[in-house]
Amino acid sequence: MQAVFFLNSDISPKARQEIEKKLAASATVKKFHYVSPEEAAARFKDKFPELSRVVDSLGFNPFPPSIEVTFSKKSLSSAQVEKLLSTIQSIPGVEEVQYNLEWVDRVQAFGRLITAIGFFLGGILILASFFIISNVIKLNVLSRKDEIDILRLVGASNFFIRVPFVLEGMTLGLIGGLASLLLLFLTIQLLPLYVGTSLGALTELIRFRYLTSSQSLLLVASGIFIGFLGSLSSVSRLLREE
Numbered sequence: 001m002q003a004v005f006f007l008n009s010d011i012s013p014k015a016r017q018e019i020e021k022k023l024a025a026s027a028t029v030k031k032f033h034y035v036s037p038e039e040a041a042a043r044f045k046d047k048f049p050e051l052s053r054v055v056d057s058l059g060f061n062p063f064p065p066s067i068e069v070t071f072s073k074k075s076l077s078s079a080q081v082e083k084l085l086s087t088i089q090s091i092p093g094v095e096e097v098q099y100n101l102e103w104v105d106r107v108q109a110f111g112r113l114i115t116a117i118g119f120f121l122g123g124i125l126i127l128a129s130f131f132i133i134s135n136v137i138k139l140n141v142l143s144r145k146d147e148i149d150i151l152r153l154v155g156a157s158n159f160f161i162r163v164p165f166v167l168e169g170m171t172l173g174l175i176g177g178l179a180s181l182l183l184l185f186l187t188i189q190l191l192p193l194y195v196g197t198s199l200g201a202l203t204e205l206i207r208f209r210y211l212t213s214s215q216s217l218l219l220v221a222s223g224i225f226i227g228f229l230g231s232l233s234s235v236s237r238l239l240r241e242e
Contacts, residue, residue, distance in 0.1 A: 001070070003068075004068050004097070007064060010093075020034070022087060027072075028072060028084060029072070029084070030071060033067070081099075134233055137165050142238070148161055148239075166231045170227045174224050184210070
């Protein structure tokens with residue numbers, strides 16, 4: 001989330017230094033970057049190459065200098081940000097401030113909705129994985145009923161009988177976690193190729209990113225843990241019934 005301060009082309013170095021000084025001293029600002037008219041024109045031509053000839057035909061650079069400011073997440077809609085914006089806007093040489101607070105609030109609300117939907121769907125998938133692994137282990141236990149009876153006759157404990165089935169459930173969870181990482185990687189790599197052109201300008205807002213190392217490890221560990229719980233509950237219930 002950013003604010004953009006568009007400056008007059010003839011802004012004095014002193015006024016620009018004053019703006020940058022106030023931005024550097026503000027606790028709400030994460031970082032800021034000065035964009036020269038030349039850099040702004042190069043960005044425009046890079047993002048809209050079909051319109052580059054229009055800019056060149058003007059005979060002058062129509063893009064003003066600007067300062068792009070990125071705020072910290074905790075202060076996106078705080079009163080401190082609004083106060084900083086009004087302070088910077090009052091400095092001579094600042095022509096316009098672009099910061100849509102209402103749009104930011106809507107994006108944050110949409111983000112919270114997406115997070116809630118993600119937790120809901122994730123919970124359903126966790127339960128589905130639990131029951132699938134539990135039923136697979138149940139079928140394996142029933143298919144090896146004769147072997148389990150023989151083990152009991154020779155004095156094997158319930159713990160000794162459970163361990164192979166629990167390890168099998170954990171292995172299934174591990175395979176499921178690794179398969180999820182692979183499918184997610186393929187989706188992130190291939191989906192932008194198919195929908196990128198149809199998104200148009202939205203490609204500047206939508207970014208597909210892969211999980212971090214810690215998130216990947218957490219996903220795999222969660223799969224192993226779900227496999228452990230599913231197999232343990234199934235084996236314990238069946239052995240108790242016998």
